[in-house]
Amino acid sequence: MKISARNVFAGKIAAVRSGAVNAEVEIVTDGGDRIVAIVTEGSVKALGLAPGVRANAYVKAPWVTLLTGAADVRFSARNQLAGTVGGLQKGAVNTAVALRLAGGSVVHAVITNEAADELGLADGVAATALIKASHVIVGVPV
Numbered sequence: 001m002k003i004s005a006r007n008v009f010a011g012k013i014a015a016v017r018s019g020a021v022n023a024e025v026e027i028v029t030d031g032g033d034r035i036v037a038i039v040t041e042g043s044v045k046a047l048g049l050a051p052g053v054r055a056n057a058y059v060k061a062p063w064v065t066l067l068t069g070a071a072d073v074r075f076s077a078r079n080q081l082a083g084t085v086g087g088l089q090k091g092a093v094n095t096a097v098a099l100r101l102a103g104g105s106v107v108h109a110v111i112t113n114e115a116a117d118e119l120g121l122a123d124g125v126a127a128t129a130l131i132k133a134s135h136v137i138v139g140v141p142v
Helices: 041-047 113-117
Strands: 007-018 021-028 032-042 054-059 065-068 079-090 092-102 106-112 125-130 137-139
Touching: 007 032, 021 054, 021 092, 032 041, 032 079, 032 106, 032 137, 041 092, 041 137, 054 113, 065 113, 079 106, 092 113, 092 125, 106 113, 106 125
Parallel strands: none
Antiparallel strands: 007 021, 007 054, 021 032, 054 137, 065 125, 079 092, 079 125, 092 106
């Protein structure tokens, strides 16, 4: 399978919390990072989502928000992944950023050049990726 999403987090489902319409699915990556997704109850059934099942979390790079130096601010985004900038590729309008997490995963973000400059992003700078749970797509091997 090929997919356009830059972020593919492979792991196992740690928990499924069912609701009336949607469910919260928690995936722990092979490196120990935690990704939370919101999916429909229909998707839980159709994909056979349950604890212990191998699954991938997919996130498109433009859906990732980056922040630096905000230890005293709380956010509503369920996925708050701290890491270190491990690569920047500046284009005419946007910058592609690779953020390396402690567990070994890499989060790719695409942000404006102005935002990259304002955040002071450079190799080795500590940053956090914010990803809304509703922006995570869950897939399972067939």
